Amino acid sequence: MRKISDSAVRRLTLYLRCLEELEGQGAETVSSADLARRGGVMPAQIRKDLSLFGSFGTRGRGYSVSGLACRLREILGLSRAWRLALVGAGRLGSALFAYDGFRRRGFEIVAVLDGDPAKVGRTWNGVVIQAVTELERVVRERAIDIVVLAVPAEPVEWLVDQAVRAGVRGVLNFAPTRVDVPEHVTLRDVDLVLELEALSFGLMRERA
Amino acid sequence: MRKISDSAVRRLTLYLRCLEELEGQGAETVSSADLARRGGVMPAQIRKDLSLFGSFGTRGRGYSVSGLACRLREILGLSRAWRLALVGAGRLGSALFAYDGFRRRGFEIVAVLDGDPAKVGRTWNGVVIQAVTELERVVRERAIDIVVLAVPAEPVEWLVDQAVRAGVRGVLNFAPTRVDVPEHVTLRDVDLVLELEALSFGLMRERA
DNA sequence: GTTTGTGAAACGATTCACAGCT
DNA sequence: AGCTGTGAATCGTTTCACAAAC
Numbered sequence: 001m002r003k004i005s006d007s008a009v010r011r012l013t014l015y016l017r018c019l020e021e022l023e024g025q026g027a028e029t030v031s032s033a034d035l036a037r038r039g040g041v042m043p044a045q046i047r048k049d050l051s052l053f054g055s056f057g058t059r060g061r062g063y064s065v066s067g068l069a070c071r072l073r074e075i076l077g078l079s080r081a082w083r084l085a086l087v088g089a090g091r092l093g094s095a096l097f098a099y100d101g102f103r104r105r106g107f108e109i110v111a112v113l114d115g116d117p118a119k120v121g122r123t124w125n126g127v128v129i130q131a132v133t134e135l136e137r138v139v140r141e142r143a144i145d146i147v148v149l150a151v152p153a154e155p156v157e158w159l160v161d162q163a164v165r166a167g168v169r170g171v172l173n174f175a176p177t178r179v180d181v182p183e184h185v186t187l188r189d190v191d192l193v194l195e196l197e198a199l200s201f202g203l204m205r206e207r208a
Numbered sequence: 209m210r211k212i213s214d215s216a217v218r219r220l221t222l223y224l225r226c227l228e229e230l231e232g233q234g235a236e237t238v239s240s241a242d243l244a245r246r247g248g249v250m251p252a253q254i255r256k257d258l259s260l261f262g263s264f265g266t267r268g269r270g271y272s273v274s275g276l277a278c279r280l281r282e283i284l285g286l287s288r289a290w291r292l293a294l295v296g297a298g299r300l301g302s303a304l305f306a307y308d309g310f311r312r313r314g315f316e317i318v319a320v321l322d323g324d325p326a327k328v329g330r331t332w333n334g335v336v337i338q339a340v341t342e343l344e345r346v347v348r349e350r351a352i353d354i355v356v357l358a359v360p361a362e363p364v365e366w367l368v369d370q371a372v373r374a375g376v377r378g379v380l381n382f383a384p385t386r387v388d389v390p391e392h393v394t395l396r397d398v399d400l401v402l403e404l405e406a407l408s409f410g411l412m413r414e415r416a
Numbered sequence: 417g418t419t420t421g422t423g424a425a426a427c428g429a430t431t432c433a434c435a436g437c438t
Numbered sequence: 439a440g441c442t443g444t445g446a447a448t449c450g451t452t453t454c455a456c457a458a459a460c
Binding site for chain 4: 043044047048055057058061062
């Protein structure tokens with residue numbers, strides 16, 4: 001199976017958003033040139049990206065807006081629901097839990113865990129906070145697909161180890177630390193300090 | 209001035225973290241091979257990345273840990289403080305405000321703004337929440353370098369416009385929307401839904 | 417002998433350009 | 439005529455390999 005670059009995946013999600021906007025506007029069909037204008041990319045890039053998965057358009061006509069959106073949702077795995085466990089019931093965890101952009105895309109946080117005994121037992125919108133020591137059991141018994149780590153760097157290695165042992169398939173890591181996962185587990189890092197550092201670098205070079 | 213790719217910048221921040229870890233362990237010097245092992249990259253990649261900015265090593269010896277860390281901090285713009293305004297005093301805003309990883313790197317949130325009149329006037333750790341309508345004035349009068357947008361997609365265009373007009377140099381956008389900024393302003397997007405979508409894509413292709 | 421700094425080679429991603437379908 | 443799908447060409451990034459420095 002061909003390897004798809006991260007930038008290509010990012011663009012696919014971009015195309016989907018543009019298509020959903022078009023759907024809302026009642027558009028029936030769209031050409032790669034139209035879509036490219038909206039997304040700020042080159043038309044050939046769109047056609048190339050799509051050609052990695054099949055041919056979804058009609059020559060001379062373009063793409064069916066709803067048809068292509070549907071195919072993209074399938075390709076990205078967004079036509080099913082994913083079960084998430086959130087580890088870390090601090091401020092960031094609470095922000096992620098409350099954010100409804102996730103649920104709208106089929107990402108459902110079905111379990112919340114925290115290392116602070118004072119937080120364990122509290123309820124967030126019907127979800128009881130459990131102890132981190134329960135992670136392995138929770139992932140297994142509640143059929144968790146993705147673990148979201150909103151915790152400091154230190155416990156991350158242990159947490160990932162537990163989750164992987166229990167059969168988790170994806171990890172979204174917010175801690176500023178490098179994690180190793182087995183080949184069959186998908187990992188993504190969101191490093192907020194890194195983003196600011198990269199921004200800082202950009203600021204240093206402006207008008208220099 | 210040569211253009212530096214985003215992936216190179218990300219690696220520079222990675223090198224800095226590894227060097228700071230080494231500093232903590234009392235190491236004096238490090239070779240590109242050592243550093244590469246820690247960072248999970250190729251030694252030649254490190255040397256190539258560094259060569260974009262000068263030559264900091266000694267042949268036969270390696271690099272001075274503290275010396276290289278210091279140079280990287282200068283290159284990344286981390287040896288000075290940056291003044292941030294946070295727009296959006298919701299859950300995400302509150303998580304960002306409380307996160308001390310920013311302050312440790314010299315990113316100081318000196319102003320907080322929100323569109324909800326009920327929140328305006330409240331104080332967060334000595335910082336009074338102001339109305340978003342004040343953004344332009346705040347950026348100008350308080351010499352804001354970077355605006356952090358922890359708000360929904362809708363107000364983003366207007367907010368960026370105000371901030372840019374007032375001379376902001378960088379924007380960190382958490383809203384799931386494409387923003388256009390003038391060439392002299394640096395923009396970075398952190399799109400949490402996109403990260404999950406990309407993770408979902410990864411999960412679809414595992415063991416397929 | 418060791419390790420850097422750097423051209424050259426290999427690789428990967430983007431853009432071009434056009435044959436082929438509607 | 440209009441637009442897709444794709445091989446070829448271009449561009450940028452990563453890796454190799456070695457001469458120069460210590």
